[in-house]
Amino acid sequence: MQRTIGNFQIPAGCLTVFFVAAILITLGVYDRLIMPFRKKWKGKPGFTNLRRIAIGLFRSAIGMPAAAIAEVKWLSVTKTFNQTTSLPITVFLLISQFFLVGNGEAFTYTVKSPKGTKTMSTGLFLTTLSLGFFFTSLLVSIAKAVTGNSDTQGWVGDNINIGRLDCFYGLLAGTKLH
Numbered sequence: 001m002q003r004t005i006g007n008f009q010i011p012a013g014c015l016t017v018f019f020v021a022a023i024l025i026t027l028g029v030y031d032r033l034i035m036p037f038r039k040k041w042k043g044k045p046g047f048t049n050l051r052r053i054a055i056g057l058f059r060s061a062i063g064m065p066a067a068a069i070a071e072v073k074w075l076s077v078t079k080t081f082n083q084t085t086s087l088p089i090t091v092f093l094l095i096s097q098f099f100l101v102g103n104g105e106a107f108t109y110t111v112k113s114p115k116g117t118k119t120m121s122t123g124l125f126l127t128t129l130s131l132g133f134f135f136t137s138l139l140v141s142i143a144k145a146v147t148g149n150s151d152t153q154g155w156v157g158d159n160i161n162i163g164r165l166d167c168f169y170g171l172l173a174g175t176k177l178h
Contacts, residue, residue, distance in 0.1 A: 003091045010091055018095050022102025030106070056108025063100035064173035070094055071166035078161040136172075143168055 003010040035046040047055065070093050077089045109125045140156050147164075148154025155164040 001087055001089055001091055015091070015094060015098065018098035019102040019105075022099040023106040026103045026106035052107045056104040056106070058104070059107065060101050060104030061173065063097045063104065064169050066100055067094075067097040068166045068169035068173065070097060071169060074160075075164075075166065139171065139175075140168075143171065 003012065030046070038047070039045045046052075073093060074087075074089060077087050081087055109128075143155045144153075144157070146154070147167075148157060153159065153163060155168045157163045
């Protein structure tokens with residue numbers, strides 16, 4: 001994957017910057033554009049907490065199909081090139097999924113809370129985030145066990161050029177539709 005901009009190479013571990021940038025951009029746009037516009041149009045400042053959570057969950061759910069589409073593109077490129085070479089696909093293909101999930105997080109977890117419960121709500125946010133990471137790790141382990149065997153790696157494995165992460169992202173999208 002091509003990770004360079006000019007002479008600068010983007011470290012693979014820094015891609016989550018796009019996630020954080022999406023949260024910051026979404027919060028700025030919401031506070032400076034959406035809230036004032038909605039106040040003039042409807043007479044109400046912004047959305048209710050429940051509506052913000054619904055918008056955030058919907059946008060986060062759209063992030064998983066976006067990741068699956070990016071993975072389908074990745075797999076189509078790997079079929080035409082040698083798997084040991086750097087593929088002629090840009091890292092910016094991944095930005096859409098980071099932006100959609102970050103956008104959803106901004107709407108979901110920045111609901112208003114009373115002054116006395118801000119610390120508690122921050123703690124709950126971080127707890128749910130870590131539980132989400134744990135649950136995703138559990139799903140990865142289950143997907144490895146169910147879809148792979150001693151001869152094949154299944155959906156998730158050591159070589160992402162052979163795996164089927166698009167199917168795994170489809171599974172994650174399905175879990176978001178509960």
